[in-house]
Amino acid sequence: METYSIQKALNNNVLIATDNNGNEVILIGRGIGFGASAGELIQQEKIEKLFVLNDPEEQEQYKQLLTSLDEDTLKVLISAVEMIQAQANRSLNEHIHVALTDHLVFAVNRMRRGMAIRNPFLLETKALYPNEYKIAAEVTAMVNKQLSVALPEGEIGFIALHIHSALVNKNVRDVTRHSELIVQLVDMIEAQLAINIDKNSIDYMRLIRHLHFTIERVVRGERVAEPKKITLLLKSEYPVCYNLAWKLIKVMQQSLQKEIYEAEAVYLTLHLQRIQAKVEE
Numbered sequence: 001m002e003t004y005s006i007q008k009a010l011n012n013n014v015l016i017a018t019d020n021n022g023n024e025v026i027l028i029g030r031g032i033g034f035g036a037s038a039g040e041l042i043q044q045e046k047i048e049k050l051f052v053l054n055d056p057e058e059q060e061q062y063k064q065l066l067t068s069l070d071e072d073t074l075k076v077l078i079s080a081v082e083m084i085q086a087q088a089n090r091s092l093n094e095h096i097h098v099a100l101t102d103h104l105v106f107a108v109n110r111m112r113r114g115m116a117i118r119n120p121f122l123l124e125t126k127a128l129y130p131n132e133y134k135i136a137a138e139v140t141a142m143v144n145k146q147l148s149v150a151l152p153e154g155e156i157g158f159i160a161l162h163i164h165s166a167l168v169n170k171n172v173r174d175v176t177r178h179s180e181l182i183v184q185l186v187d188m189i190e191a192q193l194a195i196n197i198d199k200n201s202i203d204y205m206r207l208i209r210h211l212h213f214t215i216e217r218v219v220r221g222e223r224v225a226e227p228k229k230i231t232l233l234l235k236s237e238y239p240v241c242y243n244l245a246w247k248l249i250k251v252m253q254q255s256l257q258k259e260i261y262e263a264e265a266v267y268l269t270l271h272l273q274r275i276q277a278k279v280e281e
Contacts, residue, residue, distance in 0.1 A: 004042045009033030010067045013074060017042060019052075024059065026051040028078065030071070049078055053094050061098045069105065076146045077101050080139045084163055087135045096166035103162060104143060111149045119154030121179040124186075126157065127205040128179075128212050129164045136160035181255050182211050185248050189272065192244045195279045203275050210271050211248075214264055218256055224263045231262070234269045241272040 004017040004027060012034045015027040027042060028049040036042070053059040066074065081100060085092055110117065119125075126133045136159035140151050161179065165172040186208065190197055197204050217224065234242050245268040249260050 002044070004047070006036050006038055006040045006042055008038055009036045010063060013071050014063075014066045015042065016063065023052060026053070026059075026063065026066070028066075028074070051097065053097065055094065058094060058098050062101070065098065065101050065105065073105070073108070073147060076143055077104055079146075080104065080143060083139055083142065084135055084166075087138065088131075088163065088167060090167060092166040093169045095171075096162060099165070099172055100159065100162045103158060107151055107155055107158070108143070108147055108149050111151055116152050117154065119157045121183045122154055122157040123199045124179055124182050124208050125160050127208055128182075129160050132160040132163040132167070133157070135163055177255075178212070178215050181215065181252065182208055185211055185251060188248060188251065189244065189275070192247070193240070193272070193276055193279075195276070197275060197279075203278055207271050207275060210268065214260075214268065215252065215256065217264075218252060218258045218260050221258070223261050224267070231266050234266060234273075238269060238273045241276060242269045244272055245269040 002020055004015075004019055004025065007016040007018060007024070009015050010033065012031055013028060015033050015036055017025055017027050019025055027047050028051075029046045030048065032042070032046050032048075051062070053062055069077070077100075081092075081097060084096070084100075133156060136156045139159055140156050143149065144151055161175050162172055164170075165175045168175075186197065189195075189207075197207070242265065245265040248268060249265055253260050
């Protein structure tokens with residue numbers, strides 16, 4: 001049976017210990033740290049949760065977070081990560097323990113003071129990451145119920161971004177930056193074509209997914225086939241949409257600092273033309 005040697009107690013419910021192989025672990029359990037002394041062995045039945053974070057910086061940040069939480073909040077936030085793991089049925093980047101816990105603590109404290117933050121790319125997040133959004137909605141409902149708060153729908157979007165970040169091993173800042181870029185591109189499209197796109201329409205969802213996949217291809221350096229005959233046709237038949245496509249691409253290039261191939265303008269023009277045609281119907 002695995003035994004754990006206590007290093008120190010962070011509070012009454014959290015211990016830092018080492019396992020049989022000398023790895024540092026975080027142990028969580030009701031009253032587990034009360035009266036605990038360094039060097040003692042902890043009984044297995046007292047341990048409710050165990051975390052091993054491989055990155056020393058993540059480990060240190062997580063320990064600092066845990067010391068600031070009361071028992072009820074601690075249990076709910078740990079349950080939130082466990083719910084995500086179970087629902088996603090895939091491995092999560094361990095950074096979610098720190099990033100999501102920190103975000104939720106901040107969000108809950110904000111709401112208790114009556115300070116809500118608007119999510120400027122909620123609809124885009126919902127369309128781009130529907131599975132993550134569904135899980136995030138369940139997490140939000142659980143947190144609201146267990147902690148007697150009322151996190152708004154915008155928080156579902158923020159939590160969904162954290163989930164997506166952990167699933168694809170991307171920094172949440174990069175995921176957020178790409179979402180912000182998509183919102184900026186949509187604003188440009190509406191301004192240039194003098195239209196208001198229905199944000200709940202299928203065409204809008206297709207557009208932002210296309211923009212998202214374009215950004216992903218550019219970041220990975222992937223090249224799509226260039227249909228030269230279609231290029232010539234689009235230039236002559238839909239000059240406004242074709243020129244707009246290139247303006248959007250230049251914004252992407254500046255933001256991502258990556259080369260974007262001409263074929264991307266062709267496919268983007270097709271999406272823009274479809275949206276413009278729908279508005280003119």
